[in-house]
Amino acid sequence: MPIRKRQSAPGVPSLGVILMGREEEFSFEHRLFNLTGAITLMLLAPFLVIDILIGATKSTLLLLGLIAIQAIFYTLSRRFRKYKSIVISYVIVVYTGLSANYFFNAGIDGPTLLLFFTTLQLALNISHKEKYVLWLGLSLLIPGTLLFIELNFPHFITGHYKSGAEKFIDRFGCYVLSTIYIFFAMSTFKGHFVAQQEREKQRTADIAEYGIRLRAFFESLTDNFVLLDKNMGILYFNKAAVDLTTNLYGRKIEAEQNIDQFVHDSNKELFHYCFNTALNGTSIAREFQRVYGTKETWWLSTFNPARNEEGEIIGVTMVMKDITDAYLYKLKIERKNELLEKISFIQAHELRGPLTSVQSLLELIKDECRGLDLIYTRKLEEGLNRLDMKIKEIITLSSDYKEDV
Template sequence: MAVDIDQKVATEKKLAEKNAEIAGMLDSIADGFYALNHKWEITYFNKTAEQVLCCKREDVIGKNIWDYFPRSREGKFYEEYHRAMREKVVVQFEECYWPLEVWGSIRVYPSADGISVYFVDITEQKKVQEKIYNNEQNLSAIINNTNDAIWSIDRDFRYISANTAFWERLRAKFGTQEGALTRGDFDKDRFQEWAVYYQRAFAGETFKIVRSTETPEGKVYEEVSFNPIRNKNQEVIGVSCFARDITAAYLHIQQIETQNEQLRKIAWTQSHELRLPVANILGLSELVDQENCGNPANRELLKLMIKSVTQLDQVIRKITGYTSNPTSPS
C-alpha cells in the first residue's frame, strides 16, 4: 500500500512538473494562447494573451468566454470557434476584437477537452494595410479625376496600371475593354513609333515629346512625358507615361510665334525699305526752288518726289499686309 501511495505521489509530482514545463513553454511563446473546455470555460491563459487582451489570467480562468468577452460573439469568433468544437477541425481566420481595436490572426485547434486558440496581434499590420489602401484610393481618385491619360508599362510592353481616361481613349480608338489591349491592336508603324520612345525611357532617359493626331474635329496636339520606373536596385523595370492635350496652348504659341515673325519683318522693313523713299523725299525737298516756282528743275524734282512717294506707298502697303494677313509670304 505504501509503495502504491509513493508511486502515486511520484506520478503526480512528475505530472505537475510536466504541466509546469508546458505552462512555462506556453508563457514564453510570442503568440497569445488560451484554452477552452466544452462548456466554453477558459482553462488556460498565457502572458501574451494577458498583454494583448488587457486582463489578468486569475480574473478569466474558469469564466465563460462569451460572458467575459461578450463582444466576441460578434464577427467570426463565435461561428469559427463553434465549428472547430463541433466538427473537430482546425480553423484559421483574421478578425478584430473591437472593444480593444485589436486585430488577430487566429488559429483554432480541437482538443480532447475542447479547443486551443493561438493568435498573433496583427493590429499594426492592419494599420499599415489600411494606410496603403487609403493611399491607393487617394491616388486612384487623383489620377482618375483628370482627362489626361496616365499609364505605365513593364519591359515586355504589358500594362501595369492606367487611369480611366487612358482606357476610355483606347476604347474609343480600338473598341477594346480595360486591360485587354495587346501589341496586335497596333499597326506596325504606330507600334514602332512608341517602341522607340519606350526604349529611350528603358535606357534611363526622362523626356517629353509633342505629337499631333488627325481627328474628325481637326488636328490635336499632345504632350507626352516618359519617366523610367526603377526598383530598389535602381534598375529600370518599366515606364510611366503622362499625356495631356495641349492643342489650345500649342496653337496659341504658334500664333504668337507667327505674330513675332511678322513684327520682325515689319521692323526690318521699317529700318531698311521705309527709310530709303523717306530719305529721298526729304533730300529732294531741299532742292526745290521755292523762290522761283517756275524753275524747270522743279518739275524734274517733283517727278522724282512722286516716284519716291509711290515707293513709300508700296512699302506702307507691304507693312499693312503683314498686320492684316500674318501668314503672308515675305
C-alpha cells in the first residue's frame, strides 16, 4: 500500500523555509548561504563542547569567536537579507579563522586542511562565477603558505594532541562537519537543479503550445502579417503574406529577406516613414493605392512597434489589409453625396424660384379679383402649397441622409 507523504499544515513553513527563506524571496545562492550558516552554527556547538571537555582553551576561545561571527553573518543574511555585500567578507573571515586554527590546532596533524577544502566548496556554491578564480587561488595559496611556515618554523604550531583519542575526536568531528555540509549542500543543489529542469520543461512546453496557438491565429488571418527586425529583415510572416508575394511579385517571401524588395518604388518613401515611426514607439496607419496589371487595389497598412518582455522595441509588426471594396464603397457614397448636393441646389434655387414667381402672380390675381369667388385660384393655391411642402420634405430628407452617411 503506498504511503502518502506527510505535508506541512497550511500556513506553517517547513524547517527548510525557516532556515533558508522562501524561493520567491531569496535567490538559490542566497538560500544556500543561509543553509550553510545554519548548519555551521549547529555543528560548531558540539565542537565547542568537545574542546571544553578536552581542555583546549585556545581552540575554545577561537570557536566562541567563530560562533559569534557566524551568528552575525547569518542574521544579516536571513533577517536583513544582506547577501552580495557580505559574501566576500564572510569567506575572508572563514579563511582567517581557519588560518588561526591551523596554528592553534596541531597544524598539518589537525583537521584544518580538510576544512579549507570544505570552505572552497562553500565559496563556490554561494558566489558568482566571476569569483571562482579568486577562491581557487586563495584555497591554494593560504594552505601552501601555512605548510611552508610550519616546515620552516615548526615552533609556531601549538595545540598538539595530548592523546590519540583527542586526535580521533577532532579529526573525525571535522570530517563529520564537512560530510554533513557537503550532503546538505549537494542535496539542496540537486533539488534546485531538478526543480529548475522541471520548470524549464514546463516553460518549453508552454512556449511551444503558445507558439502553436499564435501561429494558428496568424495563419487564420486573411490580412497579411509580417514581423520585421530593426533593419527591415523579415522574421515571421503568415500564409496570406506568402500568397500575396507569390501571386503579385512572382517570388515567395522568406525569413531573413529584406522587406524592401517587396515594396514598390512609388511607396518606398511612405513605407520607410511609417516603419521608422513605429520603430520609435508610435503606431501609424496609412492608405495607399497599387495597380496590378489592370486591377486597382487599395491597401491599409498598419505599423506597430514590436516589444520583448522587458518592453524594449525589437522590431515592427506590419499588417496589410485589402480595403478595395470598402474604398470603392466610400467613393460611391461620396459621389452620392455630391449628387445630393446638386439636387439640393436645384431644389433650393431652380425649383424654388419658379414656384415663388407663380405664388407671387397668384397673389396679384387674387388682389385684382378680390370681389369674385374664383374656384380655380383656390385650387391653384392648394397645388402650389402642396408643391412647396414636397420641396421642403425633399430638402430635409437629403440633409438627414448626408448627416447619417
